[in-house]
Amino acid sequence: MTKLTMQHKHILVVEDEAPIRDMIRFGLERAEFHVHEAEDAQSARLAIADQRPDLILMDWMLPGVSGAEFVRELRRESLSSAIPVIMVTARVEEDDRVRGLNIGCDDYVVKPFSSSELVARVRAVLRRTLPGGEAETLEVDGLRLDGASQRVSAGDDPVRLGPTEYRLLRFFMSNPERVYSREQMLDRVWGQNVFVEERTVDVHIRRLRKALAPFGFDRFIQTVRGSGYRFSSRAG
Amino acid sequence: MTKLTMQHKHILVVEDEAPIRDMIRFGLERAEFHVHEAEDAQSARLAIADQRPDLILMDWMLPGVSGAEFVRELRRESLSSAIPVIMVTARVEEDDRVRGLNIGCDDYVVKPFSSSELVARVRAVLRRTLPGGEAETLEVDGLRLDGASQRVSAGDDPVRLGPTEYRLLRFFMSNPERVYSREQMLDRVWGQNVFVEERTVDVHIRRLRKALAPFGFDRFIQTVRGSGYRFSSRAG
DNA sequence: CCGGCGTTGTCACAGCGGTGTCATGTAAGC
DNA sequence: GCTTACATGACACCGCTGTGACAACGCCGG
Secondary structure (H helix, E strand, O other): OOHHHHOOOEEEEEOOOHHHHHHHHHHHHHOOOEEEEEOOHHHHHHHHHHHOOOEEEEEOEOOOOEHHHHHHHHHHOOOOOOOOEEEEEEHHHHHHHHHHOOOOOOEEEEEOOOHHHHHHHHHHHHHHHOOOOOOOEEEEOOEEEEOOOOEEEEOOEEEOOOHHHHHHHHHHHHOOOOEEOHHHHHHHHHOOOOOOOOHHHHHHHHHHHHHHHHHOHHHHEEEEOOOEEEEOOOOO | OOHHHHOOOEEEEEOOOHHHHHHHHHHHHHOOOEEEEEOOHHHHHHHHHHHOOOEEEEEOEOOOOEHHHHHHHHHHOOOOOOOOEEEEEEHHHHHHHHHHHHHOOOEEEEEOOOHHHHHHHHHHHHHHHOOOOOOOEEEEOOEEEEOOOOEEEEOOEEEOOOHHHHHHHHHHHHOOOOEEOHHHHHHHHHOOOOOOOOHHHHHHHHHHHHHHHHHOHHHHEEEEOOOEEEEOOOOO
8 A cells, every 4th residue: 555645645524423523533544534524514514615525425314405416516516526526324214325326426334334344445435536636737739638727638729628528628637548438438537436328428538629629639539439439649 | 137247147156054955046046146055165167167167156154164264365366366256154153244345245134034135246246246247467577457447558659459359359368378179268258058060160260360460479379270279479 | 597608418310331142253173 | 841040131219420600718919
């Protein structure tokens, strides 16, 4: 385990019951994570804007909004759409739990759980979401994506993209020369297991191509018939 | 959700206790997965070579080898290194379980678990590992097939192939120097239980040869009269 | 509180490319 | 030479993808 990448990550725990919160905090801090806490959705929003956590651990049942609604909200906001979410559910909420994965969270744990299981899942999610951290700037042949300012430019000209197209392009530029199915793209760009038509990907591909076309960069977005799409600076 | 991509996936359950095996089988089959079973490491090896499962569900404690050792072994073998593994552990095996995710498995479930949790995790893992299948790169004498980008190139020149020709070539390059009947090829390239004329294979062989001909690589696709075809870099 | 504005997901339709089958030409084996 | 198996070109069908339009939704600014 690479301590450098994994440690000192900030985790926001959204949980209304203090004992559970403490138990979670204890386990995570022993694993050398930084823990922030929030009791409800509103203070969670503030904490997200303030702390910019690397991962959110959220109870399924919150006072007021349901965890599901809240995750959907987080996914919409560009500030939080890239932050992975792990859901905490009780065994009783069986039916809901399965739906949980269709909400947009990255994983979930079932109460009662152990500290080590929690830490393991947190690490696993961080491991697969962290590489390609969102802040870095990527450039290919003059097409530049600046993660810090969330801006895209072609040479000197700015490229106007919607939030989804931006995330799509960032995903592509972080993983070039590789074919992804529509389903994989929904998972990695929209969020794990969101319920959206696969053909929606086509539409956003179209929008991304349209935005890149004036600069000729639409040639980077390549269709692989029967499989999906690929980002590549070489000819298709 | 596209039934075609998710359904009909083969899952190998490696578990020595029959009741648990049955419970798992029941849940997975209700979710329309194909289930194969193995009681120990040795029969698991055979099943992997034979069935080529899309995912392996493995108990942490197996008679003889530990699950961890076995996963390591699977990861070394090129035949199985790409197959995702979900580990099944008991709550008691706390310490080991944490190591589990560092062993090379893709996820794990803790006993006791519900069918719906299991199915949800299986689906989640398949969804994120299910690219065009094999992502390995194969090369023979300058003819290169890159699984990740699904591209074929002869030296520096790209080779244009349709999806079926691509799969056909990948099958050939994965199994060189061996004759396959048309029926075998239909099973392995087209998929089991497809009803297609055997002569169709000839046509796709023709198309593959045509695409490879400009580079002289059509000589690799060799006819074995009365038996089928063979891929070989040596003279026919 | 209301009404533009931008973004998003879905649909319908069109075009193209891929696929399977057939008919015919050609080579191999006896 | 005759039979059989394979090679090849043509063709019709169909599924996949590209594309424009549209409705729903949240976000301001008024």
